[in-house]
Amino acid sequence: MSLGPAATGAVQAGSPHRDRPQTARTARAGGIDLMIRVGAYVAVAVVLGYFSVAAHGFFSLSNVVNVVEQSAILGILAFGMTLVVIAGGMNVVSGGIDLSIAANMGVCAAVFATSINAGVSDPVAVALTLGAGLAIGAVNAFAVIGLGVLPLLATLAVMNVCIGAELVLTQNTVISAASPLISLMSSGTFLGISVYAWFLIVASALFIVLVQYTRWGLRLYAVGAHREAAHAAGLPIAKYQAASYVIAGLCGSLAALLSVARLSGSSPGANDNLLPVIVAALMGVVFSRRMVPTIGGTLLSALFIGFLANGFQLINVSSYWVNGVQGLLILAVVSMTSLTKRAGT
C-alpha cells in the first residue's frame, strides 16, 4: 500500500543521506501504484471493449440492466464485506472479514420466505428479515470485539450457525413465496429500469456517500488502517468496528430480500456467494487511488464479474471459463497488491 503524502513528507524530512534512495523508492512505489490503478482500468476497458465488439448487444441498455440485476446481490453483500474490511484492516489473517455474510443472506431469505408463507404482511416480514440480519451482525460484532476472537474464526463460526439455521428452517428445500412486495421487486420497473436494478443503484449511492463523503466514513478508514493513530485521536475503535459488522449483517438481509424476489422464494445454496463476495471486495482495491477498499471499487468489481460471465455467454464461450478467469483475477490483484507493498517498504 502507498505510504501516502504525509508519510512521504516525513521520510523526505529525515536524514539527508537516506533522502535520495528513499525518495526514489517512494517514487517507484507511486509509479507502480499508478500503473496498477491505470492498469486495472485499462484491463477492464479492454475486456469490455472486446465484448462490445465481439458480442452483439453487449452495451445495449437491456443487457446492461440485466448485468446490474445479476450483480445486485453480489454488490450489496460485497458492500457489507467492504465496510468490515475497511474497519478491520486488510491484514488477511487478523484484519476485518465477515465470512458469515453469504450464509446470513441464506438464513434471512429463509426467514423472509417462511414468514410470508406464515401469512405475515410484507412490512412485518421485511422487519423480521432485517432484524435477523442485524442480529447476526450483532453476534459477529460481539464475538470479534466483545470476546476478541479473530474475525476470520468468529465469522466462520457464525457462518456455520447461519447455514444450520437455514437448514432447520427450510429442511434444505425451496420455500416458494409470493407477496405484493416480491412481485414488485421481481417485475416492477421505474423509468424503464427494473426495481431490482434500482436496488443496487440506490444502495451504491447511499454507501458511497456514507463511506466516502462523511466524517463517519473517514474515521472508519482511520480505525482500520491506522489503529494506534485513531486510538490516540480518541476515536472509539470498538464502536466503529462493531458498527461495520452490524451494517454487514444488514447487507446480508437486504440481499436476502433481493434473493427471494429473484428466485421466487428461498433456495438452498446462498453460501456459494461467499467467494465471489470476497473477490469483489478485495479486487475493488485496485480501482482506488490509495489502494484501499472503497465502495466504488467494490461496485466496479462486482459489475466486472457480472459483465465477464455475461460477455462470455454472449460470445458463447463455455461458462466453465468464467471460474478460471475469476481465479486469475484474484491472483493478479493479490500479487499486484503485494508487489506494491514490497516496493513501498
Added chain:
Amino acid sequence: MSDAKGLKIEQTKAISLVTKAAIALALSGGVIAATTAARADDVPAGLSLKGKTIGISVVGTDHFWDLKAYQGQIAEVKRLGGTPVALDAGRKDAKQIAQIQTLIAQKPDAIIEQLGNVKVLDPWFKKIRTAGIPLFTVDTATPQAINDTTSNNWEMGEELAVQMVQDIGAKGNIIVFNGFYSVPVCAIRYDEMRAVLKYYPDVKIIQPELRDVIPNTVQSAYSEVTDILTKNPKKGSIAAIWACWGVPIEGAAQAVQAAKRDEIKLYAGDSGPDDIKLIEDKNNPVAAVIAQRPTEIGKTAVDNAARHLNGQSVPSFTFVPTIMVTKANVQEVKDKLGWGL
C-alpha cells in the same frame, strides 16, 4: 452412487404439482399415441438446425445422468448443424436464472432446459415464452414447455415388477424400500410394482417397509437389510428385495452377501454404472435393474426442438424407452445404453 442420488434429488425438485397434472393426462392415454410417434430413433432425415442457435440450460452436471443428458443435447445440436449455447449452472439456482436471463436477451431459436427447480424456474419459463422463444425441457414437467422428454416411469415400474415376480416363481416375501414415495418418479414405480403384485397374492411385502435415506444410503440400507435378515434367519423366508433406485440396492446386496443368503434376488427401478457392474458380477445377488438412457433423452429433446423449428408438430411428452438389464442380457445391452461402459 451419485448418479442415482442425483437423479432422485433432481427429480424431486423437477416434478411439481404441474407434473402430477401431466401424469394424470398421460395416464388417461392421451399421450400414449404421441409417445410411439416420437420414439428416439425415428428422426426423419433433413431435420436441419443449420443457422439455428439452441440455448441449453442445465442446473448442474455433477451427476452421471445429468452430464450424459447435457452432452447428448450438445452433440445432437452440433450433429444437426446448429450452434449450441450450452450453460451449466453448477447446481446454483441463482446462476441458472442469470444464465437464462442473458440467454433470453440472446434470442436463440429455442431453449432446452434440463432439470433444476421448477418453483424457481417457472417465472423464467414464462419470460422465455413471453420473449417468443420456444421452450423444451428434459425431465422437467411444466406447462410452459412445448415438449418434455423423459423416461417412462410407469413402464419402468411395471417391467421390473413382472421380472421380479417371474424370477421368484410368483411367491415369497419381499423387502421393499419405500423412503421416497414423495418423489413422483419413485411413487410411480412403486405403484406400478404394487399393481403387478395385486395379481400375485402369494408375493407379500414384509411390513413395515424399509426407508431408504439420503445421505448414507448404502450404509443405512446395509444395516436395515441386515436387521431384517437376522429377524428372518430361515433360508427362503425372503425371496427378493426391491427399491425404486439403485443405491439402496447396493447396500442391500452387500448385506445379503455378508449374511450368505444367496437365494435372495435384488431389483432396482433405476440405475447407474455401478449397478450394471453388480449385474455383471455373476456372484452378486442383484438380478435386474432398469437403466435409463440419458444421452438418448438429451438427443431426443433436441430432435423435438428441431422438428418444431422445421414446422412439424411435437407431442407434449416424449418417453425415451428404458432398458431392463438382467444377468442374461447385460453383455448384450451394455453398449446400447450409451454409458461408455
